[in-house]
Amino acid sequence: MCRALAKEYGVFAKFLLSYDFAFLGIVLLGTNKECFGFCRRRCRFNPFKKCNMLCKTPDELEFTAAASVVSAFYKLKDDLSDGSFFKTLPQRLLYPFFKRYNKKASVKFPPLAEKAEAFYFAHQSVEQSANAGIDRSADETAKMLGFMFAFFAENEKEGRILERLGYCIGKWVYLIDAYDDIDDDIKTGCFNCFINKYGIKSPADISAEVRGEINEILNMCISEADAAFELLDFYNFGSIIRNIICLGLESVREQTEKKKLEKKGNGKLK
């Protein structure tokens, strides 16, 4: 995926590589019947060691690279609309590059670009409505991921399963980010669905009960993602996708919670 980013969008686009989109790439490749060939090549950021990589760049990874740059572009646009001129100066400098990436991705995958633009406006309207609940807040991100997961579906059945899987994962990703950002969002006053729901005014309001309820909400997303996963026969990477859903997501949640509890231990939370 790193190479797909560099090939299509230039070497700096490699910095957009993330675990989220690597996971999307694995899921998309997982439903492809081909058994991919791997080869050993050097990476320019780690030139002394040969790495294993896919010999060719399949369409799925080109799509994942496009999804990464399009998402980064709209994230940047969102940041620019939120902050003051000086605070967002670095983003303003990056904007022309990201705009070019987005244009290139739009030519290659027009439905992705259309969907991403609609998502951006819908997402903004949700964040501007003061009383959006948890489900309403996460719905747009979840739908976007559902669309991406089902992009290469071969038939209606596969499409439904992948869309549900993507929806649940997308929802989980949105909610874990919101959980992680609670402390910052209290300070900055930015929109956060958990702050809205539980009326959190200071980090001290994140009680054990609130944390327990948030965990239940996150568990529900994983349980549903797992139920969808079980219905599809993945041709490749089935076991690794399963592990990420059942163990990886749980581990991220534990780390997020640990971070919050450590802060509490350091006196930042009372």
Add this chain to the structure above:
Amino acid sequence: MNDPYEVLGVDRNATDDQIKSAYRELARKYHPDSYNGNPLSDLAAEKMKEINEAYDAIIAQRKGSGASGSAGGTAYNGSYNQNSGFADIRAIISQGRFEDAQVLLDGIPPEKRNAEWYFLNGSVLYRRGWFEDAYTSYATACRMDPQNAEYRAAMNQMKYKRSGQPYRTAGGNANGCSACDVCSSLVCADCCCECMGGDLIPCC
């Protein structure tokens, strides 16, 4: 039909007990109760049917009979309560038209929203992926009519999923594991780690 041994994920030389155990495990996983109300429940039922047929076929083969028996008899009856005050909305939900059902439900004035309305509202929200609002709606339905088994079952199922038990207890490998799958998964994991500066398999 696909190879019944492949469907159950067992070797052709597996013992009867191993086959039975694999069958039980898959039947538990895809049982209609696990997908009750899920928008993919029809696909789970299809999978369940395939598993039942595969099991019956293996048993028939091993007994030396070519004919396959009836498939487990676990056909899921998804029909709804006959005494419903919202029969039309229930019919729309069962057709998978969740957004239409939501529009109709939203059109019912608040004073006419009884326990069944909250249950149906929860069912539609759950199918749309709005799990938190669905949970609240199911809870209201149970509070308004605590004796209703249908509402309680939906609520209990959601509580179970929120506890994280379904994915924590599932374990095992869902898709079997070919040699290619093992190698490609390991190499892929190694690639991911190396891209992020780590290393899963130091020798490559």
